[in-house]
Amino acid sequence: MQKKLPGINIEKPDLSVEIAGIKMNNPIMIASGTFGYGTEFSEVEGFSHDEVGAIVLKGTTLNKTRGNPIPRIAEVDCGIINSIGLQNPGIDFVLKNYIPKLRQYKTKIILNIAGYSEDEYKEIAKRINDVNGVHGIEVNISCPNIKEGGMQFCLDPKMTFRVIEKIRGETKLPLIVKLSPNVTDIVQIAKAAIEGGADALSLINTVTAMAIDTKTKRPKLGANFGGLSGPAIKPIAIHKIFQTYQYISQYVKDKKIPLIGIGGIESADDIIEFILAGANAVQIGTSTMIYKTTIEQIISDIANRLSELNEKKINNLVGKVILNT
C-alpha cells in the first residue's frame, strides 16, 4: 500500500484562472508601471516571464509623454510614493517596438492605457485593434480629463461611464477597468464601469500621498505629491475588493465580472487573503522591486497553502471569507 507522506502534494492543485476570456496559468499578474515593457526583466537572473499568469505593461498614452521631474519615488514606512507622470514613448512606438518582442512568451500581455480626454482613450483603443500579441486592455482612469475641467475620470461615475463606453465601442478585446481608492464609494465607480462595458475590474491604484523632508522643508517628490503603494495599502485594497465583490455578487446578474486585487502583495498568504475577499486574480507591483521572494516561490507556496486548506481549485476560495455575525 502506498503511504501518503505528510506535506507532499499527491495531486497538484489547479491554479489556473480565467479573467474575461484571458486564460492564465495562475492568478498572479505583474502590475502596471513596475515592470516597464517587459524587456528589462528578461535580464533579471532567475526571472521567467512565463511563470506569471499575465504581465500588465506600463501605462501608455496616445502621444509620447516626458513624465514628471525627479525624484519620482520616495520611500516611506511600509511602502513607496511615486509620481512618474506616465512617462512613455506613445502607443504607436509601443505597438511597433515592444509588443513584437513579447510575443515569444507564453504569458498573457495586457496593455495599460491612459489618456487626458475621452477621445484620446478611444483613439488608443482603436490603434490596438488587429495587433497580434495584446490579450487585453487595462484602462487606467486615474487621469485628469483635461477637456472637462481637469477632474480625474475615476472620481466621477458619469465620467467613468462615458469614457469606458467610448473605449468599449472601439474594441472587442477583454476590457479591464482599473479603479482608484481615492473615492468615497468605490462601488459607484465600479457600477459605472460595468455599465460602460467593462469585462473585469482591477483595484486598487495608488493612494494619494505626500512626504516632506524636514531638513529642506521640501516635498520628497519632484512633483510634490504622488501615489502610495506597497504593504501600507494592502488592508485598504482588501476592503475595496470586499465591497466591490459584495456589490457584484448581489446586484450584477447578467454578466460575470471578475475582480483583480492589487495593493501591497508580497506573499502567497497575501494572495489568498485577496481571493477570500473576492478577487479572482491579483497583481504584484512594488514588491517586485524589493526581491523579498520570487514569483516562483510564491506560486509554490500557494499550491502548498491550497493543499493545507484541502482545496483543489484556487477558484473555490473566491469570496469565501466567513464574516462575523
Next chain:
Amino acid sequence: MLAGATAVAVGTANFVNPYSTIDIINGIESFMEKNNIIDVKELIGGLRC
C-alpha cells in the same frame, strides 16, 4: 506641521509605547534646537514646493 497643521494628536503610538507623546515632545524640542527654530509656529505651513 510643515504641511499645514497647527497641532497634532497621537493615537495608535500610545498602544505601542505609553511614553510616545513625551518622546515626541522631546523630539520636537531637539529638532528645533538643531535647526535654530525659536518658535514652533514657524513650522506651520513652512513647506517649500
